Amino acid sequence: MARVKLENVWKKYGDVEAVRNVTLECRDKEFLCLLGPSGCGKSSTLRMIAGLEYVTEGKIYIGDRCVNEIDPYKRDIAMVFESYALYPHKKVYDNMAYPLRVQRYKEDEIKKRVGRAAEILDIKELLDRWPRQLSGGQKQRVAIGRAIVRDPKVFLLDEPISHLDAKLRTHMRGELKRLHRDLDATMVYVTHDQLEGMTMADRIAVMNLGLLQQVGTPDEVFNHPKNKFVAGFIGDPPMNFIGCTLMRNGRSYRIEHPQFRFDLPESVTSRFINKNLPDSADVEIGIRPESFVLSNKQGGADIAGKVYITEPLGEDMIIDISIGEELVKAKTQIGFKTDVDEKIFMKVKFERIHIFDRNSGDSLLS
């Protein structure tokens, strides 16, 4: 196993800058998730690590070796593709044996290793089938099997479960995480599904528009997003953003909005990165749907609004609330009694509030 390091990596397709100056390290035996919307450069990054795309600028290391000019077959990596990319003209056994045959392993060793991988993935009875006879979930297992038969330095997974149906996906998330643990492997995992990143990864690298936005543990990117993009991308339903003015009065700060105003407690203001904020600043406050405490009564509420619609989810309920022109989503227990167009009052859990500069989108809180 080995670490993967990217140093100021750029990828340009003509004038299009797909990956812009990314510096990132996947530690030995780490499960690193590259997360971002489609077109954010995460797949290009992975393909550069695999050697399927050339690096325009910068350096990529696998272990201690710079692999920029090294062909994929000499990099000692295994990759699982979004489309599984099984060899259609080879049976499942031969598909899984392929990387070993290329490396000229002995036939009995191949048999042993394919057997073991098939056992881990529970696909022993599929070995004699053709890829076209398999379901999506089975193909995906075979594709993973083909990756784990040898012990590569790094596993690269490109949205491996995004084409499975929701139920199977949930199941495979757990399976993959367990597999990572059992193999003790370095894995770089690309996905656009924040839930996959949150549930599986040791660390998440969030990308957007080719730029690395933040790298951190799931807890860090969820609770301490560095900017508005990360805050909005992670979490479901997404964070609510409300444009406000941050007023400073000596050492105390106040959030002002045409519909509401409230003072920020010391616990929040002590987290300001820049201690010398101007007297008045355009900001956006970010509040997750879970960070509201809802009530039908006004007492002690920070924000008042009107119920737009309710969305029950079995255990929980999402309530869409209009605050003047804005529409926010709040999460509460299913038993909460309210109706459309009724008044509703919200208390903000201040330890969970986020404040972003409206121009740069950067978080003002540490």
Place this chain on the structure above:
Amino acid sequence: MPQNVRETILKKRTAVGTIFMVIVLAVWIVWTVTPLLITALSCVKITREAFATPEYGDWKGVLNIFRFQPTLEHFKTLFKVEGFGPYIWHGLVAAFSSSAIAVIMGTLGAYGLSRGRFRMESNISFWIISTRMAPAVVVIVPLYFIFRRLGLLSTIPGLIVAYTTFNLPFALWLIKGFFDDIPVEIEEAAFVDGDTHWDVFRKIAAPLAAPGIVAAFVLCVLFSWNDFLFAAVIGGHAAKTVPVGITELRTTVEVLWGPINSATMILVFPMIFLGILIRKYLIQGLTMGAVRE
């Protein structure tokens, strides 16, 4: 029909449609198969029987076409008197070698055009196929002079070169379509699994394009084997093929209908066999199911 087997709207049938279809197919079969049948029967009849036609209005007499004493007389004439044996050999050698060359070079070229990214790519692709757009007659005169200068006239290598010129662009385009259909990820997976580029081509891409490669080969053989123009002008005397040989059975004294029919069967039969082969390969959808559609 034991049960109503209506599956989709696309398979809906009406009585009128069925009748219409049967009539069209029947006419089509009579139109295409009858000449072949008459030729096939005539080549094993003596000439007098072959030309025996019933009286006008005697519909029963039509069956006389099947009443004859089988004979191999015409085949004997063909091989013993007319010396047809070498023509078959020439035709086979020219057709198979030129097709092999065209398909090997075409496969390599097609892979390059399909996977490579280079300047003027589409222009080059179009130029290659454009060489097949003009009818062969257009180039036959200049080719004749070039071949004479090169000393390739009336030689089998000359014929091979001529056929390859025409077969290569065709094979390349046909095979390119098959390479285009192979998802790139399959090849990338092989790269990651440890293959060199040549291995990826040899072990993954070429086998997956095999139906196309076989189809191209068969069609090239068909074209070369049936060709008359090049064989007549460039093959000349020493590299005579079956179609050219057939025309020479029409002498100034008589038309040797029996041997012509026999030679026609010799010309047609291997190609029917190849036709059955190509059908099997063209239908084969090898890539189906391995990559998510």
